[in-house]
Amino acid sequence: MSTQDTAAIQPKRSLLEEFMFGAKNGFYLGVEKIIPAMIIAYVLITFLKITGLMAIIGNIISPVMAIFGLPGEAIVALISAFFAKAAGAATAATLYADGTINAIQATILFPATITMGTLIGHFVRCVVTSGTNPKHHPLIIAIPIIDAVLSMFLTRMIISFMGIS
Amino acid sequence: MEFKQQTDYEHKLTWRGWLSFIFIAFSFSGVLAHAGAFSAIDFQVLIGKFGKIGADTFTGKGGVGAREGFMFGLTLMPTVMFALGLIRVVESLGALLAAERLVRPILRPLMGLPGVCGLPLVSSMTSTDVGAALTRQMYDNGQINDKERSTFVAYQYAASGVVTNTFDCGAPLLAISVLPVGIILAVEIVVKIIGANIVRFYLARQEETVSEVSVEGGKA
DSSP: OOOHHHHTTSOOOOHHHHHHHHHHHHHHHIIIIIHHHHHHHHHHHHHHHHHTHHHHHHHHHHHHHHTTTOOGGGHHHHHHHHHOHHHHHHHHHHHHHTTSSOHHHHHHHHHHHHHTTTHHHHIIIIIITTTOOGGGHHHHHHHHHHHHHHHHHHHHHHHHHTTOO | OHHHHHHOOSOOOOHHHHHHHHHHHHHHHOTTTTSGGGGGGOHHHHHOOOOOBTTBOTTOSSOOHHHHHHHHHHHHHHHHHHHHHHHHHHHHTTHHHHHHHHHGGGHHHHHSOOGGGHHHHHHTTTOHHHHHHHHHHHHHTTSSOHHHHHHHHHHHHTTSSHHHHHHHTTHHHHTTOSSOHHHHHHHHHHHHHHHHHHHHHHHHHHHHHHHHHHHHHHHO
16 A cells, blocks of 8 residues: 555655655545445444344354454454455454453454455455466465464464563 | 666665664554653554543444444544654655665575565565565566565565555554554564465475476386
């Protein structure tokens, strides 16, 4: 999402102008990516709760999520992240807001939602654009998911090492 | 030589680059959060707090659905605006070039990549597209081979644009996280490097098996 490529074309800005430009981009990103993601995440969670699907999904997956110190419901954040990073993080924040997960569990989910987020969209922008050998594609597409699993272990270890509870 | 032109963003590495790099590293790391006057450069401290209306912030308590999602989204705007403004400033001062100077010598042991990957690597921290385009160019110019490209892309693909994405997409979790954002970024970068090494060693092993098979085939 950088605007670095445009920076080369335009005349040099002062530091204040750079800051204003970046902050303005931040505002647009908020309007274009974050708020829509928050709305879909909140509506999705509300839907899953009212229908009772949340409890069902949570129960089925809870033994797996327990490995990372997370309740089963946390899988919803990871599934949303698969489609869009912002939706994954927003879903985790929603789960925190309604008390399904605590702050430590939200922290464990944080790097994972970013690492494995927007997998399909970025496959084109990153893997295809760079012209990677198609034979390596299946392996490369698995890497962000492996990374996300590792990040949950690592974050959990850091939190317990720092003695935060 | 086209590559050179593309990668130099009209910036040269000067003391400003190093200073801004050190500044941003301290600001995001959270180490100065409780360091008296020095806390004035801590990112979380500078984001500040919303005022209270009664016992709550302006989003109120007990909201649900799209309306609550919108209100929560609004509370994130100052964080994202400040973070992206700050990143933009240190980028323009050449902090990325300082980071590039630091990673260049360790790329070979870390991921088996040549030093020339340094600039695309630090560019990929703020932009998926710049990183991917530069990687393709390096392959076309013969600066990296097929396997190195796959290893490098495996690094870039996970959390692509890791710094920007952690601040904009991850904004809802910034306020909740019990760890400073610098540690979250460090975790992401560490697992990205591990992921790249999985590809690196898998492809290296694959090559070994292929050559063994061809040797056996030759004997038969």
